[in-house]
Structures are given as structure tokens and as C-alpha cells.
Amino acid sequence: MDKLRRVGAFLSVWLCLGLLGISGCTIPQVSAEDRLFLDLSVEPIDHVVLPMEEFVGTQVGGLSAIAYDRDPDQYYVLSDDRQRPRFYTIALDLSPTGIENVTLKALTDLQDDTGRSMAPLDAEGMVLTPERSLIVSSEGSPQQKIPPALQEFDLETGRLKTSFPIPARYLLDTKDGETEGETFDTQTQGVQENIGFEALTISAPGGAYEPFRLFAATEGPLYQDLDVNPEIPFKNRWLHYLVDPNGTGQSTLLSEQLYSMDTAPLGAVLNGLSEILSVDVGGHFLALERAFGLQGLSVKLYQVTTGVASDISAIASLQGDISGITPIRKQLLADLTPLNPDNLEAMTLGPKLQDGSQSLLMVSDNNFDDRQETQIWLFKLMGL
Numbered sequence: 502m503d504k505l506r507r508v509g510a511f512l513s514v515w516l517c518l519g520l521l522g523i524s525g526c527t528i529p530q531v532s533a534e535d536r537l538f539l540d541l542s543v544e545p546i547d548h549v550v551l552p553m554e555e556f557v558g559t560q561v562g563g564l565s566a567i568a569y570d571r572d573p574d575q576y577y578v579l580s581d582d583r584q585r586p587r588f589y590t591i592a593l594d595l596s597p598t599g600i601e602n603v604t605l606k607a608l609t610d611l612q613d614d615t616g617r618s619m620a621p622l623d624a625e626g627m628v629l630t631p632e633r634s635l636i637v638s639s640e641g642s643p644q645q646k647i648p649p650a651l652q653e654f655d656l657e658t659g660r661l662k663t664s665f666p667i668p669a670r671y672l673l674d675t676k677d678g679e680t681e682g683e684t685f686d687t688q689t690q691g692v693q694e695n696i697g698f699e700a701l702t703i704s705a706p707g708g709a710y711e712p713f714r715l716f717a718a719t720e721g722p723l724y725q726d727l728d729v730n731p732e733i734p735f736k737n738r739w740l741h742y743l744v745d746p747n748g749t750g751q752s753t754l755l756s757e758q759l760y761s762m763d764t765a766p767l768g769a770v771l772n773g774l775s776e777i778l779s780v781d782v783g784g785h786f787l788a789l790e791r792a793f794g795l796q797g798l799s800v801k802l803y804q805v806t807t808g809v810a811s812d813i814s815a816i817a818s819l820q821g822d823i824s825g826i827t828p829i830r831k832q833l834l835a836d837l838t839p840l841n842p843d844n845l846e847a848m849t850l851g852p853k854l855q856d857g858s859q860s861l862l863m864v865s866d867n868n869f870d871d872r873q874e875t876q877i878w879l880f881k882l883m884g885l
Contacts, residue, residue: 549876759810787802843874
């Protein structure tokens with residue numbers, strides 16, 4: 502039957518080319534750019550608000566990442582509380598028409614290898630590995646001289662297992678300055694305050710103990726990549742690691758690519774890449790960009806592909822002309838702004854719904870602010 506389909510398709514194209522003297526049919530024109538992307542679409546289904554209630558002595562808030570664990574059908578959501586970094590285990594009762602129930606099941610603190618709290622840690626991204634550990638990205642803080650980090654934690658205990666190497670260009674460096682007789686440090690390189698490693702995802706085609714790929718992206722540009730002209734879009738860096746979990750925890754940084762943000766809306770005080778999500782092993786991802794300012798909150802979902810992007814790991818600064826660099830390609834998938842979401846920062850593929858569609862879940866970070874909400878959104882992702 503497959504052979505017959507292929508023969509039929511060939512004859513159709515043959516006829517449309519006029520090789521049999523028949524005219525009047527057309528072949529759809531698909532641009533080279535469009536062929537880079539999957540034919541995806543999203544449909545919003547429902548959302549619920551999770552109260553900022555107390556659970557095991559903590560306020561449930563600041564949720565900045567979510568990971569789905571298929572076998573027990575549960576989720577891990579990361580809280581970015583710097584003074585008590587932790588993740589919650591939750592259960593979601595999903596249906597094709599909505600989120601029927603949310604249940605908080607457990608809390609696990611992130612600890613160093615001696616069992617002490619990892620505080621202060623600005624944990625922003627989190628993924629579940631095939632060998633059932635959690636990798637967490639931390640923005641760090643130049644103001645507090647806390648370096649950014651990519652670290653692996655035991656899922657059951659929350660204890661640190663290993664840390665991944667971070668290129669020196671992401672680390673804080675300063676020079677001495679002086680004004681009116683007072684000395685101060687001026688940043689010269691590294692992640693900027695509150696726009697470091699925000700986005701994290703994994704691509705794991707194999708099973709446990711097989712190598713997998715880890716991708717991390719900055720929310721905004723490194724200090725040395727920032728252009729003074731505010732009309733130039735942010736130039737973020739996207740890191741690609743190969744991780745070998747076979748008892749070694751060895752990781753290799755394979756490449757870096759340029760992720761170009763949209764131009765910030767007029768009056769924006771916040772504009773960043775808040776999350777990325779791998780959707781296949783072929784280099785296709787989803788990316789959340791969100792901005793906040795005088796025009797309110799803007800949230801857009803993109804499909805992105807890394808296959809043709811240049812490796813920028815040898816480029817010290819992205820300031821100025823970057824015409825010789827091929828960035829990660831992106832295509833707008835959905836403008837979520839009309840849905841009136843809150844500060845969406847977390848995204849994961851969930852289970853298949855009863856109607857066979859792929860669920861996509863997003864969570865907002867309320868920043869522990871009573872004026873904001875912790876929203877859990879359910880979408881259908883079609884085309885996978």
C-alpha cells in the first residue's frame with residue numbers, strides 16, 4: 502500500500518509538471534524558510550489559578566519551571582525563592598476540556614552534597630533527565646557576586662550530584678572605577694542581573710544511561726553583548742551540551758548559537774526569553790518571549806529551529822554588526838497576549854489527552870506578589 506501511495510504521488514507531480522501535455526494544475530510553493538519548521542498549531546483549552554497557600558511551611562509561589570514525569574503521571578515545579586530553593590511535586594487531573602484538579606503532593610529542598618540548603622540560589626529552569634535526576638539552571642546575581650550555574654540534583658533527596666562547566670564569558674568580571682573620591686566596581690562581562698540562565702530544556706532520544714542533549718538560554722544578552730541602542734533587539738546566547746550520564750556525569754559544550762529577541766515594545770521595563778522546550782530530536786523547539794511595560798504584559802510563543810544557526814562560541818562580543826552570523830530561526834506560533842496570561846515562565850509537554858491530542862502546559866511566576874497569580878494553562882499542541 503505504501504508503494505502504491507508513492508507511485509500515485511509521483512504520477513500526480515508528473516501530470517502537474519505537464520510532462521503528459523496536461524496543463525492547468527499548480528504545485529504549492531513552499532519557501533526554503535518554511536521547510537525548516539514543523540506544521541504546528543496550538544489551541545488554548547483552560548487555565549486555573551493556584552492560590553499562594555502554605556504548604557509544608559512554605560508559600561507556594563515563584564514557580565519558574567515545570568517538568569512532566571510520565572510514569573507516575575506527575576509534575577515537578579520549581580520555586581525561585583532565593584532563600585529556600587525548592588521544587589514541589591504536583592498532580593494534575595487533565596481532560597480534553599480542562600484542568601479538573603490540582604493536588605500538591607510533596608516538597609523537596611535543593612541541597613548541596615552535604616545536605617545543606619543551596620541558598621542563595623536563583624533557580625529558574627529545570628528538566629527531568631532519563632536517569633531520573635533534575636538539572637536546574639540558576640541566573641546568579643552580579644550584584645551579590647553569585648555566579649550562574651547549571652547543576653544536577655537527585656530527584657528523591659534534592660541533593661547536588663554534579664555541576665556543569667560554564668564558559669568564563671558568562672561569569673562576572675569587573676574593573677575598578679572612581680567618582681567623587683569613592684571607588685566602585687564596574688561590570689565588564691557576564692550575565693546581567695535577573696536576565697541570566699532562565700530557559701532550559703532537554704532532548705533525549707535514548708533511554709536511561711544514554712547520552713542526551715541539554716540546551717540552556719539566557720533571558721537577555723550578556724553584558725558584553727548588549728548594544729547601547731535600545732532599538733537593537735537583544736542578542737541572547739543559546740548553549741548546547743552533550744551529557745553522558747554513564748556514572749561520569751561528564752558534559753561537553755558542543756556549541757553556542759545566537760537567539761535574536763523581538764524588539765522590545767515601547768516603554769518595556771522587562772523583555773526576555775523566559776522558557777524553551779524541545780519538541781523532537783531534530784532541533785525543533787518552542788520558545789516563550791514575554792515583555793512588560795507601559796503597554797502591559799505581552800507573551801508570544803515561537804517555534805524555533807537551530808539546524809542552520811552559526812556557532813558563536815568563539816565570538817567574544819555580539820555588539821554591533823552581526824550580519825555574518827546566522828541566528829536561530831524562529832516563527833511566530835501564537836500571540837498569547839489576548840488570553841491575558843500572567844508572567845508565563847514554565848512550559849512542558851504533558852500526557853496525551855483522551856482525544857489523542859498532545860497536551861502543552863505553561864505556568865506563570867507570581868513573584869510572591871499578591872497582585873499577580875500563579876496560573877496553570879492547558880493547551881493542545883497539534884502537528885507532532
